[in-house]
Amino acid sequence: MTERARLVAAARDSIARGSKSFAMASRLFDRRTRERAWLLYAWCRACDDLADGQEHGHALAAVADPAARLAEIRAKTSAALDGRPTGDPAFDALGVVAAECAIPHHLAHDLIEGFALDAAGFSPRDEQALLRYCYHVAGAVGCMMAIVMGVPADDEAVLDRACDLGLAFQLANIARDLCEDDAGGRCYLPAEWLAEMDIPPGEAMRPMYRDRIAVLAGRLATRAAAFEGSARHGTPALRFRSAWAVLAAAGIYGDIAREVARRGSRAWDARVVTSKAAKLGWVAKAAAQARGRGRHWPVATPRPLAWVRPRSG
Incomplete structure (x- = not known):
């Protein structure tokens, strides 16, 4: 087995x-894109686990x-981006996919800044x-995932849509995980929103x-x-199988936010998940x-959202 094949196997x-949701959606990619998506995911997962004291995204703990x-x-991360071996398969995976796809390094460092915010006890004001x-x-x-799918790194319009999908996923995560985050000493609801509802810090x-x-x-x-709706306007820029995977993931993850809203005050009695049948339904749709x-x-439809993505690290 080659070193790359070993890293792909570990990433798989x-x-x-x-993530069962992302794992299912990733199967819709062509083989080369699928392997690269796994490599990128492995690094993201390893960073998240290391920062939060987790094991594959489970059991958030204060470190x-x-x-x-x-x-x-x-x-x-810096060593991997420079092409140096780290001895850690997940970080070496980043080195491989970043080199193969010419991922701008500032995007990897932008993600790390998110971990830095959490390490500093971040809670949003607005x-x-x-x-x-x-x-x-x-x-x-x-x-980064859009670039893995073949979007040029200078196609800002399509990257904006890819960024929008990431934001949709994270907002869904925050809504679903309010109890878990609270138990871990975190709150991602803006202070202005809490004050508006007369909820003490x-x-x-x-x-x-x-x-x-x-x-x-x-x-x-x-x-x-x-x-999520904005992100869908980026899919015409993707090859069919990549668009299929993105749209499946959008639907699967979108169902999480929709179910949280539907349950109302009971949303945190049990963890919101998307069933296997629902996932397969989204694959077909x-x-x-x-x-x-x-x-x-x-793709030419004007982006309806006022928020602007940072253009550099």
């Missing part, structure tokens, strides 16, 4: 353990040495601060405020839907959507 295992962990992420955070932890990944998930929090979770879901993507979501 990582996505299978870390005693966030600065040291952040320094390790920065050092290994919606713009929330969206900037979402860019760092997810929008930048959307941009640090008390967002107390039972007495659950109905009010449901209103804010619904707001997150509405924002997620807007970004996305195939039809991908065939008609140019007609349904013309």
